[in-house]
Amino acid sequence: xxxxxxxxxxxxxxxxWQPSKCIHAAECVKSLPNVYHPESSPWMTIxxxxxxxxxxxxxxxxxxxxSYTMKNEENNSPEATATNIDILKNGPLLVHGKINVTNxxxxxxxxxxxxxxxxxxxxxxxxxxDGQHNKVSFEG
Numbered sequence: 001x002x003x004x005x006x007x008x009x010x011x012x013x014x015x016x017w018q019p020s021k022c023i024h025a026a027e028c029v030k031s032l033p034n035v036y037h038p039e040s041s042p043w044m045t046i047x048x049x050x051x052x053x054x055x056x057x058x059x060x061x062x063x064x065x066x067s068y069t070m071k072n073e074e075n076n077s078p079e080a081t082a083t084n085i086d087i088l089k090n091g092p093l094l095v096h097g098k099i100n101v102t103n104x105x106x107x108x109x110x111x112x113x114x115x116x117x118x119x120x121x122x123x124x125x126x127x128x129x130d131g132q133h134n135k136v137s138f139e140g
Contacts, residue, residue: 008044012051014069015044015058021065023092023116024131028066031057062094063129064114090139092116092129103127 008015029036034048035057046054051070058066083097094116101109116129120138123130132138 008042008046009071010046010051012071013046013054014071015046015054016067016069017044018065018067020125021063021116021128022131023063023065023129024134025062025091027060027062028057031060062088062114063092063116064112067113087119091119091133093119101127 004019006017006019008017026038029038032049032053035045035054037043037045049057055068058068061067083095083099086094086096088094094114095111096114098113099111099115101111101115103109117127118125118129118133119140120133120136122132122136122138124132
């Protein structure tokens with residue numbers, strides 16, 4: 001899957017959305033329904049929330065598909081964090097932190113922030129989650 005990154009900005013913040021990481025948990029829509037409109041284009045209207053509200057919501061994104069940088073910060077690199085793992089009920093395995101992944105073909109990838117790994121086996125983007133657990137009614 002091609003790594004597309006879409007950016008949305010206001011005077012303070014730039015939000016990056018990576019659709020290939022999104023597991024469609026809809027936490028963004030539930031948290032800020034006036035900002036996120038999945039059926040519209042553009043799907044994000046960041047003017048409808050404060051910068052602080054956007055930051056708080058983005059930090060809760062379970063897949064790491066949403067991230068942000070502040071326009072007044074010189075260093076926009078992701079913070080180095082400890083690696084933590086969350087197992088979502090009926091969903092993916094979330095690995096938080098910088099990790100090195102060696103794929104089955106031997107290729108290597110470095111993942112930053114949060115990576116969602118498939119547990120249901122139905123993802124078409126294995127080993128990563130693509131939200132298929134919702135369609136196959138995965139329980140685990």
